[in-house]
Amino acid sequence: MKIVKRISYLILIICLLSVQASLPEDAFGQKDKTLNEQLKEFEELKAELRANESQQAVTKEEIGAAREEIAQLSQEQEDLEKEIETLNEEISQLEKDIISKNDEMKNIISYYQLSSTGEDAYLEYLFTATDFTDFIYRMSIAEQLSDYNDTLIDEYTDLIKENENKKEEASAKMVELEAKTKELESRLIKLNSKLETTMEGAMSIEQEIEVMDRLIKNLKEEYNMYKCDYNLTYDECIIEALGDQLYDTKFYRPLQSGRVSSVWGPRSFTLGGRPYSDFHRAVDFSTSRGSKVYAAANGQVKLVINAKASYDKNHKNVCGGNKIYIIHIVDGKKYTTAYYHLKDIKVKEGDLVTHNTVIATVGGTSYEYWDNCSTGAHLHFQVAPGHYGDEFKTYSGFNAASINPKKVINYPSRGRPFSGR
Template sequence: MTKVNWKKGVRVFTASAAILLCMQMPQANANDLSELKNEKQQVENKNNELNATIQQKESELLNNVEAQQKAIEQIQALTVKMADNNKKLDKLTQDIEQKNNEIAALEASIKELIRKIEERDALLQERARAIQASGSMNYLDVLLGASSFTDFIDRFSAVNTLIDADRQIMLDQEKDKKRLEDERKQLEEVKQQLEAQKAEAEKLRETLLAQKAEKDRRIAELEAAEKQLKQEKSALEVEHEENVQLTAEIEQKIIAEQERIAEIARQQAEKKAAEAQAQAAQQQQTKSSSTSNVPAATGPVPQVSAGAWTRPTTGTITSQHGLRNLGGSNEYHYGLDIGNAAGTPVVAAADGVVSHAAPLGGYGNLVMISHVIDGEVFTTVYAHLNGFNVSQGQTVSKGQQIGIMGSTGRSTGPHLHFEIHTGPWQGQQVNNINPMYYIPF
């Protein structure tokens, strides 16, 4: 081998090794980034589960407090009923006591009445014995035996008096006996009514006491359950806080990995000495990393603009960057939506390195590319893709097709959601800028 050929071979080998090194380093970093994102997704899933469980415990606590409040209100109502019933019992007791006093007074009156009846009975018996001893009394003989008219009048008056007295005694006797029977019956009825009312009030009192005891037991159970729920919720909140800290740690690792890939992109942007060889290697890598299951593109790729940036796809801008109204509620839109038919080609907006090529939440199928332009790092985001033909760590050129338009993730129709961030991607809201500042649409 001649000296010239040997030197040429060394240069080719050195250039090839440099190209392979640039190709492999991003791939290794991209794999680490993918693992970190998977780990973050797992932690976020755990976080969501903890949030859901905490919300469930909060709901159970609210239900428990409502049940306690309801039980307390029922106890208060029972307490009012018991107070009213106790007043009723006190009133009935007083009424019964009053009736007992009236009965005692009436019994004294009855005793006096009985005495009078007994006296009349004795008088009537005495008159009966007198009539029996003297034989039958003939008032006509008494009248005819008068010695004069004056004596006749006197005898007539005496006979009428005797007759009226006997009749009155018998009437009074009959009346007092009936009154005695009526008063006894009335007192008995009143006493029975009062006793029945008292028994009913006593029964109600026992029922209310039983209901209150049951409510007291229920409140004790609810208070114990509330204590348990608070302990469980507190433990979940501690776990959630630890999980949030873990998520923050993973996010910092992701940010660091993004920065590392961005630095690699910066180094690659500064090392374009062997452009022809790198282009050949890039085409070979693109060919080997393309996915075979991506649907064919429909329509032409957009015309590549002059300068560092170019339009990522063709179509109409359907939603601007900034605040927008969706279904009556406002939300901030962190990119541009470009609508067109599903399958419309999507290209890289600038030279760079693919830092993400996989589904990601509401973004659906997502490609992120890190760029270094005039020494400044940028990240572009291409969301809702129907498919993509690049992989993490792959170097792409401005205007190179990276996927096709679709409607995956949180989407209402085929369109490209396109974002630009200054610096490495650190979440949708961080360092987000309006793409129209850099790209002519």
């Protein structure tokens, strides 16, 4: 099949050469390189990646330490919140005590005034006391009541003082809590920017170099297959060879139906019981496991990461699982689209696809044991202007170049379903 395809490409090239298809001038970046230049660049990049390896190990350690610190801070924060809660309970109890003391005092004062002061008491004696003994008895009770009243006033004052102290303590704790929260937040921001490159699609240096070796091997194969001079630029070679098969007028949704579960931008989520946040440089479509994944536009499969195969070989999980990268020219501009968390891969590197080609099926569940960065069936769809292997040569380069997919493809807002492509 591939041979037939290739022969037809050769025929196509001859046709194209005779027709001299006119290509939009801005279709290709200014970074067009000859294969020889690219080979040299690849070697430099590989050396750079290897040099980065030790630095990445340090970053990973830092992330581990920061995570621990954040866990500790969260615990401290929780403890402080509990303390404040207890203080507030104590304060409200004190307020209740103060109110009841206050009532008690009012009663005593009114009785004391009625029964023991000046004329009132004398008149009372005249009209109610049966004898002098009774009057003396009443006066002594009034004196006792007066003492009791003094004690009550002292207790009342103490309660108010205690309440004020507790309130001060609580507001100090609150300030402390706010400072801790701020500290936690700034730590999280720093940690997140580090995590950003490690989440969902991150490749290890090992894998990155493996991918690069494959890319350059494919590139050489393409040059040889299309009989391109190594001193031609990649664009000159591939466009001559593939012509309008890379072209499309627009992007299509990569699924027949689904629901937008995560959009471009900062987000928080839980993975393996741990809270994470990152900057999502893509859109996620949730749909049932095994659903067909289509190429978003005509193009060529540039890269296939078979995470299942590598897991079966070395038992290492790959964040993002099985992945496919496709290069396109849409509306005269170069793009790369990426598809992550795939169950089955249906295409090979170098395959030409149309926007109706089924390239894979949806994974992302626990059945896809080789993918440790997904919590449910969904497709992660990412897009960057430029071609993988040309404008950018690494995963992080692709990631950095990525744009909000909403700019090139139509889909509803987060949480909303869609049907049709």
